[in-house]
Amino acid sequence: MTVKRAAVTFLFVLLVLCTGRAAPLHADEYTAYSLTTSILVDDPESAADRIIGWVERNGGYYTFRSSGSLTLRVPSERMNGLRFILNELSETVIDVSVQSQDLREDLLMLRSRITSSEDILERNLALIDRADVKGTLLIEQEIKSLLYEIEGYRGTLRKLENDRRFIYAEVLMSFREQTLPQDIPTSFEWMNGLDFYRLVEEGTVR
Amino acid sequence: MRGARTLLLCMVLLAVAACARIRVQPPDGFAEWKSGRFIPAKVCRAVSPEGIELVLWSVKNYPPQDLEFWKEALFSHLEEEGYLPAGEPVPFETKAAGVVRDGVLFEWVVGYGEEDYVYCTAIIPSKRRIAIVEAAGKYGIYTEYRDAILSSLETVTFR
Numbered sequence: 001m002t003v004k005r006a007a008v009t010f011l012f013v014l015l016v017l018c019t020g021r022a023a024p025l026h027a028d029e030y031t032a033y034s035l036t037t038s039i040l041v042d043d044p045e046s047a048a049d050r051i052i053g054w055v056e057r058n059g060g061y062y063t064f065r066s067s068g069s070l071t072l073r074v075p076s077e078r079m080n081g082l083r084f085i086l087n088e089l090s091e092t093v094i095d096v097s098v099q100s101q102d103l104r105e106d107l108l109m110l111r112s113r114i115t116s117s118e119d120i121l122e123r124n125l126a127l128i129d130r131a132d133v134k135g136t137l138l139i140e141q142e143i144k145s146l147l148y149e150i151e152g153y154r155g156t157l158r159k160l161e162n163d164r165r166f167i168y169a170e171v172l173m174s175f176r177e178q179t180l181p182q183d184i185p186t187s188f189e190w191m192n193g194l195d196f197y198r199l200v201e202e203g204t205v206r
Numbered sequence: 207m208r209g210a211r212t213l214l215l216c217m218v219l220l221a222v223a224a225c226a227r228i229r230v231q232p233p234d235g236f237a238e239w240k241s242g243r244f245i246p247a248k249v250c251r252a253v254s255p256e257g258i259e260l261v262l263w264s265v266k267n268y269p270p271q272d273l274e275f276w277k278e279a280l281f282s283h284l285e286e287e288g289y290l291p292a293g294e295p296v297p298f299e300t301k302a303a304g305v306v307r308d309g310v311l312f313e314w315v316v317g318y319g320e321e322d323y324v325y326c327t328a329i330i331p332s333k334r335r336i337a338i339v340e341a342a343g344k345y346g347i348y349t350e351y352r353d354a355i356l357s358s359l360e361t362v363t364f365r
Contacts, residue, residue, distance in 0.1 A: 199341075
């Protein structure tokens with residue numbers, strides 16, 4: 001029983017040390033940015049190499065790469081640099097969209113959930129000595145589930161911290177998967193004759 | 207008798223010339239597709255060695271409207287159809303035959319097969335007609351000819 005209790009106490013102390021306690025949150029530092037852009041480049045492969053090279057030199061990394069798109073994580077303070085390099089490397093920037101999200105509420109909520117779960121964990125640990133075998137088993141089960149819960153919160157907290165420090169950037173360099181243009185009739189008859197597919201496939205004017 | 211024949215021939219030639227509704231100097235590096243030796247073209251076509259095709263045709267300006275109107279209408283229509291604009295519209299002037307007309311060029315990005323393509327649509331309205339230019343080609347190749355295509359647009363003439 002003593003060994004069990006020591007093990008559980010050790011786990012608890014470890015958890016408390018790793019999690020830390022809530023610190024006051026200041027406005028500007030808790031904003032997560034995401035950027036989505038579509039650019040036209042002559043050679044998507046070489047452009048991707050150059051973009052990734054720049055990102056890595058600036059303390060970021062990429063999480064996904066395909067022949068026509070990139071998903072990047074770039075340090076927040078490099079937002080302007082990222083936009084500059086994308087402008088430099090592309091022939092045309094088709095579209096840029098930047099979103100921001102204030103994470104303070106989520107962070108505070110997670111930290112208080114962690115704190116309250118830890119308090120419950122502490123109370124459960126205090127009960128272990130007084131419990132019989134059946135009770136000990138139940139408390140162990142409860143502790144296990146609390147630890148699992150706290151680990152989940154800590155994971156989400158780490159993700160939010162990462163979102164805060166790194167911009168999420170999605171760079172689209174190919175338009176093959178876009179929604180294909182459709183024929184929509186208009187009352188201006190001649191406009192109905194304009195059609196990319198007809199021009200490319202038949203070379204005729206309707 | 208001979209004089210009458212010559213007069214008739216001149217009249218026919220003049221009529222033929224008058225029918226020559228539309229013309230464009232093909233972009234540098236493009237070859238013109240001739241539609242016929244004596245029949246004036248209602249549609250002009252030119253093609254690059256890589257297969258970028260440029261087509262010029264004209265329609266009646268009906269309802270009679272100016273460039274601003276048609277620019278707005280064309281952009282809205284193609285955007286609604288799902289074409290993705292590649293940058294801002296490019297204004298230009300045709301200066302051929304001493305007549306200056308304003309036109310506008312739209313460039314669209316379209317995914318086609320395994321490649322990205324650029325689809326150009328340009329319009330040049332006059333009081334009575336609207337000249338329309340279409341061109342399409344693979345993105346990488348199109349960029350090489352873009353300046354030549356823009357210069358070519360400035361040479362469009364039509365009645």
